[in-house]
Amino acid sequence: MPTYSNRLMGLTGGGDDGWGLFYRARALKDAGEPVLELTIGEHDTRTAPDILDAMDASARGGHTGYAAVPGTRSLRDAVAKRLSSFSELTYGPENILITPGGQSGLFAAHSLACDPGDTALLIDPYYATYPGTIRGVGAVPKPVATHPEDGFQPREADLMAASLGAKSLLINTPNNPTGAVYSDATLEGIARVAGARDLWVISDEVYDSQIWEGTHRPFASLPDMFERTLTVGSLSKSHAMTGSRLGWVAGPAGAVAQMINLATHTTYGVPGFIQDAGCYALSLGVEAEAAVAAPFLRRRNMVLERLAQQQASNSLQIRAIPPSGAMYVMLDIRATGLSGNDFGEALLEEERVAVMPGESFGVAAAGHIRVALTLPDEVFATALDRLFAFAARQMDGRCAATA
Numbered sequence: 001m002p003t004y005s006n007r008l009m010g011l012t013g014g015g016d017d018g019w020g021l022f023y024r025a026r027a028l029k030d031a032g033e034p035v036l037e038l039t040i041g042e043h044d045t046r047t048a049p050d051i052l053d054a055m056d057a058s059a060r061g062g063h064t065g066y067a068a069v070p071g072t073r074s075l076r077d078a079v080a081k082r083l084s085s086f087s088e089l090t091y092g093p094e095n096i097l098i099t100p101g102g103q104s105g106l107f108a109a110h111s112l113a114c115d116p117g118d119t120a121l122l123i124d125p126y127y128a129t130y131p132g133t134i135r136g137v138g139a140v141p142k143p144v145a146t147h148p149e150d151g152f153q154p155r156e157a158d159l160m161a162a163s164l165g166a167k168s169l170l171i172n173t174p175n176n177p178t179g180a181v182y183s184d185a186t187l188e189g190i191a192r193v194a195g196a197r198d199l200w201v202i203s204d205e206v207y208d209s210q211i212w213e214g215t216h217r218p219f220a221s222l223p224d225m226f227e228r229t230l231t232v233g234s235l236s237k238s239h240a241m242t243g244s245r246l247g248w249v250a251g252p253a254g255a256v257a258q259m260i261n262l263a264t265h266t267t268y269g270v271p272g273f274i275q276d277a278g279c280y281a282l283s284l285g286v287e288a289e290a291a292v293a294a295p296f297l298r299r300r301n302m303v304l305e306r307l308a309q310q311q312a313s314n315s316l317q318i319r320a321i322p323p324s325g326a327m328y329v330m331l332d333i334r335a336t337g338l339s340g341n342d343f344g345e346a347l348l349e350e351e352r353v354a355v356m357p358g359e360s361f362g363v364a365a366a367g368h369i370r371v372a373l374t375l376p377d378e379v380f381a382t383a384l385d386r387l388f389a390f391a392a393r394q395m396d397g398r399c400a401a402t403a
């Protein structure tokens, strides 16, 4: 029998990486159990009806044939305008490739940057697909750990030490899973490393509309960084369009031309009616993006306030790393004595609340859980009550055991 390629067989690096818990929660839910899911980054609202109207009108108007592979001119213009609005940089359509979601943009960017066997750096904790995306182009993922005590901002010295001989560095700000928004000092440190080591920087900015503290500074806008930066973006998070699979990768025109060539031989573009809907969505401006983001800020604050109350009224010692952006809160549960995996498993079992164990995002997030801010406020409050009650029981058990 013909065999499967080593590249695909090695894509996930073995093990369930904590995703087993996610699938168990889904299976329970499918079997009719009332599981409260705080797992993946998906809005509790759906794509706005007027965006769907635009999609419908485009499809009925005939935009159902092959669309231009790099993206329609109007969407590339709209994305270029949005990117130009963040900084002094001026983007044109030649700097944009429209992709089926940011995920496909990450693959295109690594395909451009890395040859098989090349070292591709990523920051740990990381979005769960990153290592597999890197392995998918035949490169070797090399995580660089960050630390809760630094708010998960990468240290320049660690990056410099890890990057000798590397080809690329994948960064993500605002960050999934930590909620970190990289400071100017962090970004400038990364820029020095990228210059010194001649790296491609692949900057995943899909959460650029979800900033709770500070401002979003695109990595490409740092001095001398545009020519070595491939910026990945998406309408998934900003416009609740996860299922439309609409994203982009932006960069120097020469690099984009090569990634268009890749798209011609892989995706062959994105449906025209989806792109027209995206164009309409972007025409709604930043107010529409702020409206989609607002519930996550509200729920982020709910977590922080309720946690503070709980800490004041009993001995609850789990801590939040207050997120500066994105739709998640990381909780440090090391005081319970449990791993993120064990905490998550027992929480699902006892309280029917599903979270992601930190371990699914790399070794640097061990002893943490990631709570997605993705249930309507009232249900979210119930889930938090159950989570904190569960954590308090673990603390009590621990105190009793050591008394």
Ligand code: PMP
Binding pocket: 041, 100, 101, 102, 103, 104, 127, 172, 175, 176, 204, 206, 233, 234, 235, 236, 242, 245, 246, 247
């Ligand atoms: N990057 C990060 C950090 C993400 O969290 C996600 C989705 N959860 C993506 C990229 C991919 O998003 P999409 O393909 O839906 O644009």
